[in-house]
Amino acid sequence: MLELHHIGNLVDDIDSAITTYRLVFGNECASKKIFISTQGVYVCFIDIGKKVFIELIQPVDETSVVYRLRKKGISYYHLAYMTKDFDGTSEFLLSCNFKTINTFYSEAFENKRCQFMFSPEGSMIELIEH
Secondary structure, rough: OEEEEEEEEOOOOOHHHHHHHHHHHHHHHHHOEEEEOOOOOOEEEEEEEEEEEEEEEEEEOOOOOHHHHHHHHEEEEEEEEEEOOOOHHHHHHHHOOOOEEEEEEEEEHOOOOEEEEEEOOOEEEEEEEO
């Protein structure tokens, strides 16, 4: 049903973070930077192996959905999962008392649907349409 895709991390300077991760995982580990207009962020995916990534997320400005979180010093942001049955998975999680934050089409995933949700315990996850 769910396949871990990435761990989202907020950063102040995505270019500096990419440089650091390239030292650890090699020059080819980083995707290109992508602007996600609906969220007001730049993202980059760092390949850490076995089809799992670290997503670096930099708010563009103070209107970004994550700007305030980063200013508070928060870096860990969410776990993201691919699902082949986006609607079914979303409905199942809602039945398990998850709460939808927002649903959008992401430039990072060829404009496929993504949905942020809070678990009943308060952890944030992202569903990504496979």
